[in-house]
Amino acid sequence: MTQKHKVVVIGSGNWGSTIGKILAENTREHSDIFEEDVSMWVFEEDVDVPDDGTLRDQLGDKPVKLTHAINTTHQNVKYLPGIKLPDNLVANPDLQDTVKGATILVFNLPHQFMSKTLEQIKGNHLPYARAISCVKGVNISEGTVKLYSELIMEKLGIYCGSLSGANIASEVAAENLCETTIGYDGPPMDYKQPDGSSQDNLIKVDKQRQSKSNPSRIALHPVPQTYHHVDSALLEKLFGRPYFNVQVVRDVSGVALGGALKNIVALAAGFVAGKGWGENTKAAVIRIGVLEMVRFGCLWFPQSVDERTFTKESAGIADVIASTSAGRNFHSACHAVEQGVTVDEIEKKELGGQKLQGTSTTRAVHEFLEKQGQLEKFPLFVFVYDILEERTTMDALPELLIRGSKVIA
Numbered sequence: 001m002t003q004k005h006k007v008v009v010i011g012s013g014n015w016g017s018t019i020g021k022i023l024a025e026n027t028r029e030h031s032d033i034f035e036e037d038v039s040m041w042v043f044e045e046d047v048d049v050p051d052d053g054t055l056r057d058q059l060g061d062k063p064v065k066l067t068h069a070i071n072t073t074h075q076n077v078k079y080l081p082g083i084k085l086p087d088n089l090v091a092n093p094d095l096q097d098t099v100k101g102a103t104i105l106v107f108n109l110p111h112q113f114m115s116k117t118l119e120q121i122k123g124n125h126l127p128y129a130r131a132i133s134c135v136k137g138v139n140i141s142e143g144t145v146k147l148y149s150e151l152i153m154e155k156l157g158i159y160c161g162s163l164s165g166a167n168i169a170s171e172v173a174a175e176n177l178c179e180t181t182i183g184y185d186g187p188p189m190d191y192k193q194p195d196g197s198s199q200d201n202l203i204k205v206d207k208q209r210q211s212k213s214n215p216s217r218i219a220l221h222p223v224p225q226t227y228h229h230v231d232s233a234l235l236e237k238l239f240g241r242p243y244f245n246v247q248v249v250r251d252v253s254g255v256a257l258g259g260a261l262k263n264i265v266a267l268a269a270g271f272v273a274g275k276g277w278g279e280n281t282k283a284a285v286i287r288i289g290v291l292e293m294v295r296f297g298c299l300w301f302p303q304s305v306d307e308r309t310f311t312k313e314s315a316g317i318a319d320v321i322a323s324t325s326a327g328r329n330f331h332s333a334c335h336a337v338e339q340g341v342t343v344d345e346i347e348k349k350e351l352g353g354q355k356l357q358g359t360s361t362t363r364a365v366h367e368f369l370e371k372q373g374q375l376e377k378f379p380l381f382v383f384v385y386d387i388l389e390e391r392t393t394m395d396a397l398p399e400l401l402i403r404g405s406k407v408i409a
């Protein structure tokens with residue numbers, strides 16, 4: 001008797017709710033493989049009820065718990081207003097209860113909350129669960145740079161792939177046609193070792209990034225044979241929609257890294273737009289930015305990043321294109337320059353609780369490159385950091401473009 005996979009999403013923000021919608025649409029469509037209900041962990045908070053007749057009829061006009069609002073109206077009134085969520089997407093404020101018994105965990109929350117969330121999950125999840133990280137960012141610890149797919153594997157001892165692409169959440173939620181990339185190089189059809197012990201699997205952690213807690217191997221527990229094997233075909237059924245075309249590749253690191261670094265380039269493009277310097281200058285900045293993304297991947301992830309991911313897949317160049325014209329990092333950087341304030345101030349003032357990932361990624365990457373003595377190889381990444389820290393101004397950009405071209409050549 002085949003057991004059905006229990007799918008959960010950890011995070012309920014703008015993208016977390018959008019991915020939750022996709023997952024719930026598919027668990028309903030493929031109810032032979034998946035339990036129909038998708039539990040979505042919600043970081044509980046009081047939310048105002050929008051001034052909308054239907055919502056107020058259902059919720060009243062006083063602040064309510066976000067979980068209650070979602071489960072009553074099937075709408076995330078704070079982070080994805082106006083989008084109808086499937087009624088089999090069930091908001092749950094209890095993290096441990098959400099992950100209990102789940103065989104597929106989809107992580108989708110701002111990276112600044114990941115470490116704390118993983119600590120709270122540890123010990124409450126199935127040892128043979130599989131995970132997909134939709135988180136865009138990098139984690140710097142013990143002097144090395146980690147992807148969140150690696151941090152999840154390290155902290156929870158489960159195999160984790162990555163999902164990233166040109167995916168402005170509001171457009172995906174509106175079911176505008178788009179595509180995404182999933183990086184998954186999961187264990188082969190699980191089997192028991194002869195002695196019945198758990199199956200050791202190599203995760204691709206490059207030598208110069210291995211540390212005592214960033215090992216190159218984790219002991220994976222085989223998924224019981226009673227479940228459908230978690231492979232690219234199953235992931236396409238779980239994530240693919242008529243409006244959401246999924247390509248599965250084996251380059252887990254390249255997919256995750258593309259999604260993280262593009263946010264630095266999006267900030268740079270936003271600064272240019274804020275100065276009104278036009279599309280040619282923005283294109284020049286993007287070109288240097290993409291070259292620095294590839295250089296970073298090849299330098300620090302040589303065994304596990306396939307540089308073609310940055311130019312071939314949605315998680316690379318396509319996400320850069322979408323994010324440098326319509327992403328929150330782009331718009332926040334543009335508004336900061338226009339208004340003469342910091343990007344952090346714009347985030348607080350304009351995003352209604354949503355979180356930027358580019359600012360913290362820029363600072364993390366700068367901290368790592370400084371430790372490695374490699375700042376001079378990444379002039380654009382350093383420029384974005386210096387603007388964020390108010391250590392330079394946009395007047396330094398023309399010289400940087402000339403220098404950047406030479407350094408990156």
Ligand SMILES: NC(=O)C1=CN([C@@H]2O[C@H](COP(=O)(O)OP(=O)(O)OC[C@H]3O[C@@H](n4cnc5c(N)ncnc54)[C@H](O)[C@@H]3O)[C@@H](O)[C@H]2O)C=CC1
Pocket residue numbers: 011012013014015016017042043044079108109110111113134135136137167168169170353354355356357
């Ligand atoms: N929004 C978008 O268009 C896209 C976002 N992403 C990525 O998806 C990831 C998640 O982003 P979003 O879902 O957009 O989140 P968001 O930017 O809407 O942030 C709000 C989320 O943060 C949570 N939160 C706030 N304070 C918290 C705390 N103290 N502890 C735990 N959670 C807390 C909220 O509950 C909510 O789920 C990010 O890494 C982002 O880069 C990827 C593609 C598109």
Ligand SMILES: O=C(CO)COP(=O)(O)O
Pocket residue numbers: 136165166167168169263266319322323326327328329330356357
């Ligand atoms: O990752 C995204 C699009 O793919 C969203 O980017 P922002 O976080 O800048 O909105």
